[in-house]
Amino acid sequence: MPPKDEAASPPATPSQPAADDDAAPHRHHKDESARGRAHRLFLPLAEKARSRSIVIQNVQPQVNCGRYPVKREVGDTLHVTAEIFREGHDKLSAVILYRRISESQWRESPMREVNFGLAEWAGSIALYENARYLFTVEAWTDLFASWCDEVEKKLGAGQNVHLELVEGRELVEEAAARAQGDDAKRLQAVLDAFKALDDGARASLLLGQDVRAMMARWPDRSTAIRYDKELEVMVDRLQARYAAWYEMFPRSQGQIPGRSATFADCEARLPEVRRMGFDVVYFVPIHPIGRTFRKGRNNTLNAGPDDPGSPYAIGGPEGGHTAIHPELGTLEDFRRFVAACHAQGMEVALDFAVQCSPDHPWIKDHPEWFLFRADGSIKYAENPPKKYQDIVNVDFYCTDWQSLWEELLFVVNFWVDQGVKIFRVDNPHTKPVPFWEWLIREVQEKHPDVIFLAEAFTRPPMLKMMAKIGFGQSYTYFTWRHGKQELTEYLTELTQTDVKEYLRPNFFTNTPDINPPYLQTGGRPAHQIRLVLAATLSSVYGMYNGFELCEATPIPGKEEYLNSEKYEYKVWDWDQPGNIKDYITRINQIRRDNPALHELDNLRFYPSTSDNILFYGKMTPDRRNMLFIAVNLDPFVANDGFVSFPLEEMGLGPRDRFIAEELFSFRRLEWQGAKHWIRLDPYVNPCEIFRITRIGDVGW
């Protein structure tokens, strides 16, 4: 195998002035016929070797060897590191090259060697636009810097440097030929001055900061090496990382029992949702619902004539994925709802569930998209031995798969055109990985502001793959992680390993499908605990309506809600006693007020002496905002213990005094030292959030 070139591609489009390749002094083409020994197999290796001696490896961040993009958000700084070295003692220079994927011209940002022993270089680029970027690294031998270093050492040892000065002058001559504008003139002036000077003065001239700066501006990059991969970074808008979601069943937002609510009813609820501090209103599917094999209450097989059916059985005579259930309203009504959301500073997320009811118009119009069986019947969904006869899946591999894929793309773009910029995708892991990669790129090519949330409750590699191929957010296993150790381990994986480069965990406290035993049994404190965990461990989180009422009655022995609105009309009393709307309002306000909570990967866990108290913190890089959160994970019993603040990370000495402001109770404490005792009573408040202010910072 001819070795692949990790650090071998000669730069294709030098973005800085560089010598003409053909004129480069040592570029030769081997005349095989003229040589005694021909080494065909490895010829390419030797052929290019002249320009290849710099190794550039391990450029970070990258995902799966650069196969998938890393993710960032508008306003972020992307920190890039690489190992760069070559043989011998010559000095190197390196830059990050980057450009928007739609541009052809590279921009540059300097790198510097931050760890000589490990040959580690670092640099950064500011990401201002909601777009896909490419970046790579280019390095070259800095002959003049090497020359300066050598001459300085020799001068320091009292050696004669007459010849070195002649060689240095040649380097300046070459740079003068490359330079343009003022620098060209000034370098020529240096060369003119050089003639008349003695060696001591010549050395002072060439080693001066002025000449060095000019020489650094006009390097010889004709033999520069470029990293063999162009890495991609998807820069999403900030809301991909920082938002609070409210999941809403639109038909249950009204007041009249046994009847569907309308978009107007939903609109009426918006001020309350906004008051609670949410940013995104997420609607389960709003399309017509099938009649064939419609599910009855509590997922029974015998729906009554008035049972509305599951909104996930999409499609009926009224239309399919681009239609709206007539009971909810018209497309015009939907647009009005979207506008109302926007007017109140929120936005709408829609469910994208690819499956169809047996009554979906596609089945008649495009039977080629579906699988039929030997007896002519359509193949419904099943997970043997379970049957889902109210659902039919499209066949992504059908003969006419391209028209199917295009149609699904059309559906998404249709809703984008109605103002929807967020899609929560139902079960993406049961559809082909390349389909999603294609669809998301297609949509984002025109609408980079569209965000997809993957509901991939499946094995970790597939869950992660959905994030790698483009989903901007992911449902996670958070809902099933309750213990101190499992939360610590899971969050450490999400925020401190390479997973953070591509996966944004949207922590849902509950969903229409997940009523976890912890909430079923733990009551109001359990809801408060899970809320605070979701809202502070991750920067983006959500809840499903009813959570604010601590509604968690299950079908016994299951994670399902009893009498779920998935299968029936429902009317909620949104002011039901025992609700935690004020608590939600407060936590969302705390999130809003504290930029440390807008970040994900700044999460760190700290010691607490209680097995039931989870203690963690988030701070901004400048330490202007430092929050520490203590959560009693036991919803039944008060727990107490010592928690340890990381004084050094906080920029505090062991004797420094600081202000701890508890953000639920508003009490302020003046503290000193790392260890503090806390007691968390679930019936008072199972969680405390301390904002720490260094006394110097507030000027007291």
Next chain:
Amino acid sequence: MPPKDEAASPPATPSQPAADDDAAPHRHHKDESARGRAHRLFLPLAEKARSRSIVIQNVQPQVNCGRYPVKREVGDTLHVTAEIFREGHDKLSAVILYRRISESQWRESPMREVNFGLAEWAGSIALYENARYLFTVEAWTDLFASWCDEVEKKLGAGQNVHLELVEGRELVEEAAARAQGDDAKRLQAVLDAFKALDDGARASLLLGQDVRAMMARWPDRSTAIRYDKELEVMVDRLQARYAAWYEMFPRSQGQIPGRSATFADCEARLPEVRRMGFDVVYFVPIHPIGRTFRKGRNNTLNAGPDDPGSPYAIGGPEGGHTAIHPELGTLEDFRRFVAACHAQGMEVALDFAVQCSPDHPWIKDHPEWFLFRADGSIKYAENPPKKYQDIVNVDFYCTDWQSLWEELLFVVNFWVDQGVKIFRVDNPHTKPVPFWEWLIREVQEKHPDVIFLAEAFTRPPMLKMMAKIGFGQSYTYFTWRHGKQELTEYLTELTQTDVKEYLRPNFFTNTPDINPPYLQTGGRPAHQIRLVLAATLSSVYGMYNGFELCEATPIPGKEEYLNSEKYEYKVWDWDQPGNIKDYITRINQIRRDNPALHELDNLRFYPSTSDNILFYGKMTPDRRNMLFIAVNLDPFVANDGFVSFPLEEMGLGPRDRFIAEELFSFRRLEWQGAKHWIRLDPYVNPCEIFRITRIGDVGW
């Protein structure tokens, strides 16, 4: 950027019977002109999607994303793992594809899913030949296995499977069409029998082990996915991993003071070297030595007329890199020495030092290979402010670099032709990385049994890079690691991280350039300690002659040997009192007798209660050979403490009795339990090696 295909390439040369691609049922080519919406940018992604839904990622082992080969030795089993998954519930099958790089036909080895939750698959291939291999992974959806799984679940739930059986028959029909030989007939017989049976009997027939086995032999691999990279493994001969080296200064092997020894003198020493248990006799350069700026005793600048000079100043009127110093003998004499080594079960390693003395014939014959300065003088080696005027470096980047590189290749091949199959390369890190990659591949293409040892005492990334690009062994920082923690950390990095995939550490106790302070001050026990560490921590190690005499007198304050034979003729008394030849003989015998010591990455550290006692073990995978080594790192003071044996790893319960045989003292102990007290007195023996035998194993 059109996404690259990590798991996307359709197999180019199916090595198993597979359906004709053109006949594959769902393969279609998109007619762009016929479509309303053309998505040029991502078209390739959709185009190939039909055959792409399986993800194959993280195939291990691989180095730098597959850019460099992993290393193994003849007789090894290469364990390959990968994450393989797709959407939905279909069953997958996967194989490792592998071939010698010189072959075109892939061979196959099955993989199986070893961890469903992590989608982790594993398999292995046996490496029998000293050659470069390629390997990759291929996976496909196993429709029949999926069908069996589904039907069994439905039967278990008492569901009607009539239609499923019809579908199963179709799968068998397709396989029958693919099958050849007996299987084709037998599958046809199954189909014939099927007709006459009722559903129950049909299910039993198709679900039977016999049909399953046949179906597994004739899978539909038309939509198989192949991992996007072909990974390389260099299979070296065993000696690359397991050998004991003896470094010899040939001119100092004689008896006459002030005069060079000859190859015949060296030959006279072979029986003794062999008796000590060495496998490789490594000669420092044996070429003519320059006169210009020749170094005198102790590296002084004023050589006397009788000073022999450093053998690293290669080349004189008598010749260069393919010549032999006349004082040592002729080429014929050298061949005789090589033959004598082979006859005694040893082999010869030669030094390959690219630099030249100012008198090297290349300078006259090929001035184009060297750098000359403005005043016409040749540029000698320097590391400012240090000057090495006895050395001139070739310019690897010179205009005529190709003829230079070819000449250097010629030099290596010249010595290969004399029977030398091991080269120790001097300072490779001061020469271009691609040069070595090219040279080693060139040599090994014809002589895969040639091994290169890199003396890259430089920054870790470059040291490792030399191993990645082909050096089969590496000098390491071992010589400077003496403490318990630093040894543990360093060896853990070398043996338990991905470094083990490509770097074989050749642990030298000392070299002509390295007389570490530990040996200078620690006397005989220090030599014993470093010997045991080198010989048991790594599977390949070496010493430089004189070590067996505990000769460590330094130039005060330096790591250099006083009156080094690098610069003068020397006569050694190889039977000098206080020598440790018996100790060396014993340790090499222990290495030979115990296969656990032939391995590198089986090293594990275990607890000892003393900060000065390092305790570690090596065992064979079958636990037939288990060694535990305790080394008192303090050469001055006896230390004692408890060491803990890893009973579980050893296959022992806490109450099982076992035999511990101490291999220096030959005492046998019957032990029980993990913790045992030991005392190591440097003046008795600073090291103990316990061979553990489970009592069941010996049949007592």
